[in-house]
Amino acid sequence: MRPAALDAPRIRASDRRFGLLLLAPSVLLLLLVGLFPLVYTLVVSFQQITLFEVDTSFAGLANYRMLLSDERLWESLLHTAILFSIALPLELALGLAMAQLFLERLPGRQIFIALLVLPTVIAPLVAGAVWRLLLDHRYGPVNQIVGWLWGEEAVLLWTVNPLLVYPAILMAEVWQWTPFMFLILLAALTNVDRSLTEAAEIDGAGFWLTFRKVVLPAIWPVMAVALLIRGLDLARIFDVVYALTGGGPGTMTETISIYTYVLGFRQFETSYTGAIAFLVIAILTVLVVGAVKRMGLAR
Amino acid sequence: MADLAIRALKKSYGATPAVRGVDLTIPAGEFxxxxxxxxxxxxxxLRTIAGLEEADGGSIEIGGRVATDLRPKDRDIAMVFQNYALYPYLTVFENVAFGLRARKLxxxxxxxxxxxxxEMLGLGPLLERYPRQLSGGQRQxxxxxxxxxxxARLFLFDEPLSNLDAQLRDEMRGELKRLHQELGKTFMYVTHDQTEAMTLADRIVVLKDGLIEQQGSxxxxxxxxxxxxxxxxxxxxQMNFIPAEVAPGRGLRLSDGRELPLKAGRLAGIAPGAVLIGLRPTHIARAGAQPPATGVARLSVRADxxxxxxxxxxxxxxxxxVETTTELEAREAPRLGEEFAVDLDLDRAVLIDPQTDRVI
Amino acid sequence: MTEAGVHARTGTEAAAVPSPAAAGIERPARRLRPRRRTVVLALRLLAAILVTVVFLFPIYWLAIMAFKTADEIFAYPPVWWPGSLNLSNFAVLFRDGDWETVRNSLVLATSSTAIAMVLGTFAAYALERFRIGGENLAVWIISQRMLPPVVIVFPIFLLYVALGWVDTFHGMIVLYVAFSLPYVIWMMRGYIHDIPIELEESAELDGCSRWQILWRVVFPMARTGLFATAVFTFVFVWNDFVFALVLTRTEVVTYTVQVTHYFGGQSNFWAKIAAMSMLGTLPVFFAVATLQRYFVRGLSMGAVKG
Structure with a gap:
């Protein structure tokens, strides 16, 4: 990138006016759909609006105090954290292994890669629906395959059995997004300067040492962005869970996004939802800023 | 003792042959x-010698040990890459130490x-810096x-100076030569620059189309x-190549009919027909007052x-x-368009058979 | 002999210690012989096929479900290869008018993509070339994408109720444009950055107005980037579920929402789920197939350049 200081004198006043003209519609729309909701949510969260009552008087921190004692909220955060901390490493590890598998010459490599893209571009909701079909205890093929491996007929209630709902959601999630990791990591690995790995080879470094000391630092910036994108998506996971379990059985797989949806649009706890929305934004901001700093991505 | 012995080495990329059967022996300590x-x-x-490419056929011996099937790290070689291949996130010290750490010293x-x-390379003050903070010469x-x-026993260099500017290149060239003398190791150096080859080498190996064309000092x-x-x-x-005919008993005849007398016996065993006269620019001089010696042809030409x-x-x-070039002292140079006389030192010319492109 | 020369000789002995070859303890690792290499390649190919089969199987299952007859769908054990190419599941969707949700998705995705591309590219050009707002404005814009849809959609819903925009095309399009803008601006800023500025300067010297520079130089130079970004934007809008779930009722229901209408507590409409999912998925596959080398750049939000 050119240093801004060198460019600065070039930008004339008329350029600036033209630029503002170009920028104005986008910024206005983003303010409308980005900033307005935040401000509005903030205001509402200090009031007492529910399905039955519109009380717009200032209620202080009442809603925020309620957050602390809302067990269902903390459980939904825990559920989100469980999915996050299992799916993200799994997608990364599988994606990396697949990228390594397809890195070198292989007959039909391009065709394989083109096919492996497909799960990632399907609508997440449809992905959930597909796994609903696959996991059906009677008419789905998964139980049939498990039956072959097990030796006897398997009747696993994937979307109902408390022990199986998380594996079910994780299967769908990992299936859909491992190819995303794979594609990005494959591109990153392909871009590693070959002379660096060759120099390491001549210097006597084995596969692991070369990977750790040469390849990993080289692909890290790209890998960090991929982790950030996936991490954010996982933190607000909604569609797959909605399609597969709807948060059930009971509230066992209710993620923070599902809980917010239920509160806001099923129970119309308007003000309290506003408070939760702010909690979520706060958590995400802290996580993202922390991640960006830790991963050395700030540019 | 030979430090590097290559026999009938072959390497292709798919259907494209890159090395088509090379035999080469480099004595210990040679550049x-x-x-x-x-x-x-x-x-x-070079990459096949390093083991970065696998040979399709033939053998490579390094230090008397067959290395054809060895991994690069077991070949006792070190290599300098064209783009330096420095690890951008390691300090200079750690970059230099990388190979030693890999070997768990x-x-x-x-x-x-x-x-x-x-100390040898004057890197002392730079050891804690990162590659991006260095100039091209320092990275080198x-x-x-x-x-x-x-x-290592054998040092390989893949066009290491090609990314440097002209002045730095001259400087590093001298330094490499000094380094070779101090280390007393065998160097194998690849370049497309003939000046670099001439100044550095004990032995030059000219490669063309995957085969050795000629080697020697x-x-x-x-x-x-x-x-x-x-x-x-x-x-x-570059050497001038002037087409001519062999005129038996007389010498050589140019296409404009002018004849160039040769020393007696110079044409012995050469069949009549077309030849190319290979004459270096330094072997064409501006004619002086005294008559030309035998074996020197004097012609009148016009400066273009x-x-x-x-x-x-x-x-x-x-x-x-054909366009022919001579190298003269600046004060001897004619003006543009001026007719002047040149002496061609035919004794030092090579005669080439235009059919086979070989020197007769 | 110089000091360096002495060092060189002692160094040889030191180097010999870590090298097992010189010590004669064990044979140095040999490169794989051609036959072993063939075996390794065959194993890799086998692994590749296995991985691809596993990842494509769910899509295969979706496809055959869409073509199965009712008997085949409710056969036990499940049928892995349908007997005939049965189109009745799709016919039902067209007969009952359910396909209109796909048309709604198409209208919404196409128009919001077009608007977002124009506005977003303008904004990206202003950010990149005139540096308005500096890096802060750019970061604010991309951070808009970080907000969870469920959180944004809640106040938007209240706003839309007040405006009477719920379940309208224009309401959804405004929302989708705003939702797509951060991505479009971010990506197009990268593509515009790659255009040599000299081209624009020379056009200016040739007498082009600013708008002419945009239309005649910037847009044509960035056309592959524009195309790739547009396809991604289209897919994001097409695949949206949360916004449509909350903000549509009957008029502009999209295909993703329609799929969830077939979920039942006890019995699912398997045939409709599968057929509707297929209708919604095929356009995405075709769209993505056109992307080729810009795919990874678009997917990684520019972290990997093509």
Whole structure:
């Protein structure tokens, strides 16, 4: 990138006016759909609006105090954290292994890669629906395959059995997004300067040492962005869970996004939802800023 | 003892042959330079010696040990890459130490060796910096440092100076030569620059289309090229190739009918017919007052183009239907369009068979 | 002999210690011989096929479900290869008018993509070339994408109720444009950055107005980037579920929402789920197939350049 200081004198006043003209519609729309909701949510969260009552008087921190004692909220955060901390490493590890598998010459490599893209571009909701079909205890093929491996007929209630709902959601999630990791990591690995790995080879470094000391630092910036994108998506996971379990059985797989949806649009706890929305934004901001700093991505 | 012995080495990329059967022996301690135009297979040959490419056929011996099937790290070699291949996130010290750490040398030994290498290359003040904070020449030194701490038997260089500007290149060239003398190791160096080859090499190996065209000392190749390709490739400015006919008993006849007398016996065993006269620009002089010696032909020509280089000037004129260049003292140079007389030192010319492109 | 020379000799002995070859303890690792290499390649190919089969199987299952007859769908054990190419599941969707949700998705995705591309590219050009707002404005814009849809959609819903925009095309399009803008601006800023500025300067010297520079130089130079970004934007809008779930009722229901209408507590309309999912998925596959080398750049939000 050119240093801004060198460019600065070039930008004339008329350029600036033209630029503002170009920028104005986008910024206005983003303010409308980005900033307005935040401000509005903030205001509402200090009031007492529910399905039955519109009380717009200032209620202080009442809603925020309620957050602390809302067990269902903390459980939904825990559920989100469980999915996050299992799916993200799994997608990364599988994606990396697949990228390594397809890195070198292989007959039909391009065709394989083109096919492996497909799960990632399907609508997440449809992905959930597909796994609903696959996991059906009677008419789905998964139980049939498990039956072959097990030796006897398997009747696993994937979307109902408390022990199986998380594996079910994780299967769908990992299936859909491992190819995303794979594609990005494959591109990153392909871009590693070959002379660096060759120099390491001549210097006597084995596969692991070369990977750790040469390849990993080289692909890290790209890998960090991929982790950030996936991490954010996982933190607000909604569609797959909605399609597969709807948060059930009971509230066992209710993620923070599902809980917010239920509160806001099923129970119309308007003000309290506003408070939760702010909690979520706060958590995400802290996580993202922390991640960006830790991963050395700030540019 | 030979440090590197290559026999019938072959390497292709798919259907494209890159090295087509090379035999080469380099004695211990020699500075060998592989030179040739781009695409001649010189880099492939070097990479095959390093073990980065697998040979399709033939054998490689390094230090008397068959290395054809060994992994690069077991071949006792070190290599300097064209783009230096420095690890951007390691300091200069860690870059130089990388190979030693990979071999799990004790820390004290690593420090000692990196310190010595840094001293030899003047890297001392730079050890804590990162590659991006270095100039091109400094990066080059780090890359060399990384190779020499390894203390390998054979050092490979893949066009290491091609990314430097002209002045730095001259400087580093001198330094490499000094380094070779101090280390006393075998160097194998690839370049497309014949000046680099001439100044650095004990032995030049000219490669063309995956085969060795000729090898020998720089002077040998300069004075006694065996093919038109080598004659044209070595020496700057390039050798002139003037088409002529052998006129039996008389000498050579140019296409404009002018005749060039030769020393008696120079044409012995040469069949009548077409030849190319290979004559270096330095072997064409401006005619003086005294008559030409035997074996020197004096002709009158007209200056078409004059390129002064300072103390000297390249003067071009047409001769035998081709553009011919001579290198003169600047004060001897004619004016543009001026008719002047030149002496062709035919004793030092090579005669080439235009059919086979070989020197007769 | 110089000090360096002495070092060189002692160094040889030191180097010999870590090298097992010189010590004669064990044979140095050999490169794989051609036959072993063939075996390794065959194993890799086998692994590749296995991985691809596993990842494509769910899509295969979706496809055959869409073509199965009712008997085949409710056969036990499940049928892995349908007996005939039965189109009745799709016919039902067209007969009952359910396909209109796909048309709604198409209208919404196409128009919001077009608007977002124009506005977003303008904004990206202003950010990149005139540096308005500096890096802060750019970061604010991309951070808009970080907000969870469920959180944004809640106040938007209240706003839309007040405006009477719920379940309208224009309401959804405004939302989708705003939702797509951060991505479009971010990506197009990268593509515009790659255009040599000299081209624009020379056009200016040739007498082009600013708008002419945009239309005649910037847009044509960035056309592959524009195309790739547009396809991604289209897919994001097409695949949206949360916004449509909350903000549509009957008029502009999209295909993703329609799929969830077939979920039942006890019995699912398997045939409709599968057929509707297929209808919604095929356009995405075709769209993505056109992307080729810009795919990874678009997917990684520019972290990997093509």
């Amino acid at each position: 060998a330079v592989l030179v040739g135009p781009s695409g001649c297979g010189k880099s492939t040959l 004790p820390d004290a030994e690593v420090r000692k060796r990196v310190g010595r290498a840094a 030194r780090v890359a060399i440092g990384r190779a020499i701490v390894r203390d 720089p002077l040998d190749l300069y004075e006694r090229p065996r093919t038109r390709f080598v004659a044209g490739f070595i020496g700057s400015p 183009l004059i390129q002064p280089t300072g103390a000297r000037a390249y003067v071009s004129f047409r001769l035998g239907g």
